[in-house]
Amino acid sequence: MSGDQLEVRPHPDDPDPNGIIQNFPAALRHRARVAQPMVRKGWLENGPGADDRRGRDEFVPVAWEKALDLLGKELMRVRDGVGPGAIFGGSYGWSSAGRFHHAQSQIHRFLNVACGGYVRSVTSYSSGSSQVLIPHIIGDHEGLTKRNVSWEQIAEHTEIVVAFGGMALKNSMVAGGSVSRHVERSAMKRAAERGCNFVLVSPLLSDLPEEANAEWVSCVPGSDTALMLAIVHTLVVEGKHDRAFLERYTSGWPIFERYLLGITDGQPKDAAWAAPLTGVRADKIIVLARRLAGKRALIVVSHSLQRAEHGEQPVWIGMVLAAALGQIGLPGGGYGYALGAIAYYGRRYNAVPIPTLSQGRNGVSDFIPVARIADMLLEPGETYRFNGETRTYPDIKLVYWAGGNPFHHHQDLNRLRKAFARVDTLVVHELAWTATARHADIVLPCTMTLEREDIGANSNDPLLVPMHPVAPPYGEARDDYEIFADLAEYLGVREAFTQGRSVRQWLEHLYEQTRAGLSEQGVSAPSFGAFWAGEGLLLPQQPDDGGYLRAFRNDPEAHPLPTPSGRLEIYSQTIASFGEADCPGHPTWLGSVYVPTKDTPFVLISNQPKTRLHSQLDFGGHSIAFKHRGREVATMHPEDAAARGICEGNIIKLSNERGACLAGVMLSVGVRRGVIQLATGAWYDPADPNEEKPLCVHGNPNVLTRDIGTSRLAQGCTGQLTTVQVERFEGNLPVIRAFDPPV
Known part of the structure; x- marks a missing residue:
């Protein structure tokens, strides 16, 4: 089947279909697909070893038998000669619809069975800061995001929503494992029509949909912590905070209050203090605080705010603001951290387990925070701090990647190029020639979702669907499972991996995992054959009961939080004991590093794209249709553009000390002055890969972002913000080769 013969339709019950599924037709048989196993010429001729030619070398096609022989020998060399602790198992395939062909599960299962384990990564690029912080101060991160305040509650109960960083619908288009109904737009519309007020705090007006009818508070990027501190300060000095709630449900308020009022440092965190930091007038801050008092108020802090230096602070102060209002645990009120970030947030949990492939036991205990991969490869043996521990980076010889594209989601790509040049061998399973595949030594072509059979499901969507292939594999592509099974046979462990x-x-x-769960609840459970021949199965879901925070509010003694105090920790003795200056024991304004200068006068917001999931299928028709002259589009304010002689549709150059990229430009008054927005996900395309800092001609903002952790506590990703110069590009436009196969 060719792509132009493929028609893609959304689920008939979806009220707000996701447009990015239209990337499939053009992608199915695109020239960017990997057609056969390929080996980098330098690695094939010289064998394993560090090599700065990665990313600019030629590739040699080989037969599958030859590729598996080369890879099998290399795995044995590292496993038996150095040990499995020298293997890094990279994968970021969370969004895979299929539960069996889930790249992350497949590669980790293989490395555990065939190699005795691997060095793994923990946390995520999306929420690396909050995943470490929230267990200390609230408890269960997954319960907070997935089983707390629901869209149904907002539509029915909420009186005012203040969304710091917004709830952009582009972010909730996708959920790991698929989602059958997109309900976010309609829920906000129903709430607004009922009289709920939405307040958007963001430099970008597009971070809430028009249906929310939101008031826009345009703030300086990275200043949300200061703004929330000032709101809490106003509540306290006017006596509008809920003292009874703070007394019963929180720990450490008196310590924090002394900081808030300026007793400990001489600086009250009032509206007048926050106004120049945030760009929001002091009187507007005071009015917003007064509007919240006594209302069924919901405070939302987006993932994006914690993807910046000191990213722990807005997450922490967001909880404190919700606690000061006394709303946590109430229907439609409290703290909706990351609501809207992913489609399964704000929904009910399924009452039965979904199909899940066991990854087995990892015999290697070592790990790194996921965003510290370049540090690990560049600085083996160096120590670093993480969550109160002093850890040591392992010495990695072999990186095996299946499911993910670090040249999309990692920062400072020129530094990442140097990091990947250090390893002995980089192996990639990939369906297309991403920049990661171009930097690999062995590239094995794998199938895409449309070319294999699977089961689609996620834990917060009731629809379990059989996934039938609609096209044969492209070229010589194989399923990840088939590749690993054959490789396991080469290593003598096929039976252990496949279990026959x-x-x-x-x-x-x-499927039997789910069927057994249904039977235990007395629900009719069709046979696998009946399920496979049908259109899907609706699973029962748990009640919308507010999860552990509702139970805690109703009876804090019977249902304490899984924190050291059993309460919401406004001051954390545990975090304070770590002694990290960049993450003290309570929410603190630590200043902003994103201050414009003469050389870099703009703050760049590098957010998620609306035309694809991250960088996936960037060569698909939907993604391509929204580019300008083949390049990703940046958005800036018309007055900023006019001051630089930039007009709508020009090609612009964004640059700083780390690198530069080109982009098309769109003008909008929905962008704050002094800010430029360029979404991530355009495939990295260096004009001259032989240069140390080549120009990316396609528009990948991660040539500009800083590769530094949020703090010594969490070491999360800081790719959301940086500062840049912006100018109109003059001269001949470089050719875009991002989707052309390598030589």
Whole structure:
């Protein structure tokens, strides 16, 4: 089947379909697909070893038998000669619809079975800061995001929502495992029509949909912590905070209050103090605080705010603001951290387990925070701080990547190029020639979702669907499972990896997990054959009961939080004991590093794209249609553009000391002055890969972002913000080769 013969339709019950599914037709048989196993010429000729030619070398096609032989020998060399602690198992395939062909599960299962384990990564680029912080101060991160305040509650109960960083619909288009109904737009519309007020605090007006009818508070990027501190300060000095709630449900308020009022440092965190930091007038801050008092108020802090230096602070002060209002645990009120960030947030949990492939036991205990991969490869043996521990970076010889594109989601790509040049071998399973594949030594072509059978499901969507292939594999592409099974046979562990099952047998085996759960609840459970022949199965879901925070509010003694105090920790003795200056024991304004200068006068917001999931299928028709002259589009204020002689549709150059990229430009008054927005996900395309800091001609903002952790506590990703110069590009436009196969 060719792409132009493929028609993609959304689920008939979806009230707000996701447009990015239209990337599939053009992607299915695109020239960017990897057609056969390929080996980098320098690695094939010289063998394993550090090599700065990665990313600019030629590739040699080889037969599958040859590729598996080369890879099998290399795995044995590292496993037996150095140990599995020298293997890094990279994967970021969380969004895979299929539960069996989930790249992350497949590669980790293989490395555990065949190599005895691997060095893994923890946390995520999306929420690396909050995943470390929230267990200390609230408890269960997953319960906070997935089983707390729901869209149904907002539509029915909420009186005012203040969304710091917004709830952009582009972010909730996708959920790991698929989502059958997109309900966010309609829920906000129903709430607004009922009289709920939405307040958007963001430099970008597009961070809430028009249906929310939101008031826009345009703030300086990275200043949200100062703004929330000032709101809490106003509540306290006017006596509008909920003292009874703070007394019963929180720990450490008196310590924090002394800081808030300026007793400890001589600086009250009032509206007058916050106004020049945030760009929001002091009287407007005071009015907003008064509007919140006594209302069923919901405070939302987006993932994006914690993807910046000191990213822990807005997450922490957001909880404190919700606690000061006394709203946590009430229907439609309290703290909706990351609501709207992913489609399964704000929904009900399924009452039965979904099919899940076991990854087995990892015999290697070592790990790194996911965003510190370049540090690990560049600085083996160096120490770093993480969550109160002093850890040491391992010495990695082999990186095996399946499911993910670090040249999309990592920062300072020129530094990442140097990091990948240090390893002995980089192996990639990939369906297309991403920049990561171009930097690999061995590239194995894998199938895409449309070319294999699987089961689609996620834990917060009731629809379980059989996924049938609609096209044969492209070229010589194979399923990840088939690749790993053959490689496991080469290493003598095929039976242990496959357990003697074919793909269809695995699907039936995994389906039984769900079927058994249904039977235990007395729900009719069709056989696998009936399920496979049908259109899908609706699973029962748990009640919308507010989760552990509602239970805590109703009875804090019977249902304490999983924190050291059993309460909401406004002051954390544990975090304070770590002694990290960049993350003290309570929410603190630590200043902003994103201050414009003469050389870099703009703050760049590098947010998520609306035309694709991260960088996936960037060569698809929907993604391509929204580019300008083949390049990603940046958005800036018309007055900023006019001052630089930039007009709508020009090609512009964004640059700083780390690198430079080109982009098309769109003008909008919905962008704060002094800010430029360029979404991530355009495939990295260096004009001259032989240069140390080549110009990316396609518009990848991560050539500009800083590769530094949020703090010594969490070491999260800081890719959301940086500062840049912006100018109109003059001269001949470089050719875009991002989607052309390498030589």
